[in-house]
Amino acid sequence: MVRQFPDDVERSKVLNLVTLVHRRDQVIFRRLAASSSNSTDHVTPVASPECDIASLKSSVDSLRREMKYLVRQLSSSLEELKAQVCGRDALLRCLEESVTSTAEDVTCIKCGLHGEASFSQPTSDPARARQECVDAMMRKTRIVYGSGVDGMRRLYERLCDEDEFTACIIKYLCGDDRVKVIVDMESDDIGRMKEEVVHLDGTQWNGSDWYSFCDFESETVYLGAEDCSGDREEFVCSILALALSQLSLKLVFDNEGRPYSKGDVEREHEWMRAIEELEERRKRGESLHQWINRALFGKTPKAKVCWLAAAVPRIIADYGSTEGRAFLQRNFPLLFSLYSKNVMGTLLASAKR
Incomplete structure (x- = not known):
C-alpha cells in the first residue's frame, strides 16, 4: 500500500x-x-x-x-x-x-451596508420575506380603540424599508412569541390603555403624557396612533420605533433593557464610556439632540443606557436613513458605532425568521 x-x-x-x-x-x-x-550444546560437553x-x-x-x-x-x-x-x-x-x-x-x-441587501432573509425573495415579517407583526398587534389596520401595516412596512437600524428590530421581534403591541387609533397618547406608567428609573407618569411606552414587565408596547397618515405618519413611526427598540433590547439581551448581555463587562464599559462622554459635552454647554438629553436625564445608570440605545433608531426614523446616519456619525460617532456593532448584529443573529 x-x-x-x-x-x-x-x-x-x-x-x-x-x-x-x-x-x-x-x-x-x-x-x-x-x-x-x-x-x-551444553548437554554433552559439561561446562x-x-x-x-x-x-x-x-x-x-x-x-x-x-x-x-x-x-x-x-x-x-x-x-x-x-x-x-x-x-x-x-x-x-x-x-x-x-x-x-x-x-x-x-x-x-x-x-x-445600505439597501435591501443587508436585510437578508432565508428566502430568495426579499419582498416576500418582508411581507412575512409585517404579517407576523400585525398578528401580534391589537387595536383596542378605533380601526386602522392599513395604517398599522404601513407603519411596520415603513420601519422595514426605512433603514437597517429599524428593519433589524422588526426582523427580530416578528419571530418572538412574547411580543405584544396594543394600539389606540383614536388618540395620540396611551392614557386610555394605560393610565399610569413607571419608567426604568422608577419615575411615575400619567399615561396621557406619553405617545408610546414599552412595558418591560408585560413585554408589551403601547402606541397612540391617531391619524397616522401624511406628515404625522413619520412622527408616529418614530415613536413606535423607540418603543419597539426598547422591547427588542429587553428580549434579545435579557438584561432589563440594557444593550448588552449580563456579565459582558467589556460592552458595559463601552456604553458607560459613551454616557460619560455625552455628559461631559452637556456640562460644557454643548447642544445635544433632545432624545440624547432625555436619556442622560435618567435617574439611574440603567435608565440612561437603555434610553440612549433606543434613541438611535428613533433618530433614524425621525431623520430618514441617509440624513439620520449622517447626523449620528457626525455628532455621536461612538454611540453610532456601539449600536451598529453590538445591537444590530445581535438582533440579526438572533432573529428566528
Missing part, C-alpha cells in the same frame, strides 16, 4: 511501526533460539556453571539493549503520530473558529 500511495505519510508511519514490531519479535525469537541451542551464567547474562544484556532501542523508536513513532492527530484536531478547531468568525464578519458587513 505504501508503494501504491507513496505520498501518503500516514501509511509510511504505520509501515514503520509494523517493521519495528517485526524486528522486535525477530530479536526475541533469535535470542530464545540461541539460548535453546546453547542449552542443548562450568559460571560460564553458563556469564553467557546467559551477556545474552540478556544484549537483548535488553536492543529492546530499549526498539522501544525508543516505537515511542518516537507513536509521538509523531500523536502529534499529527493533535495537529489535525487543532486544525479542525481553527477551521471552525475561522468559519464562525467569518460568519460574524459577514453579519457585521451586512449591517453596515
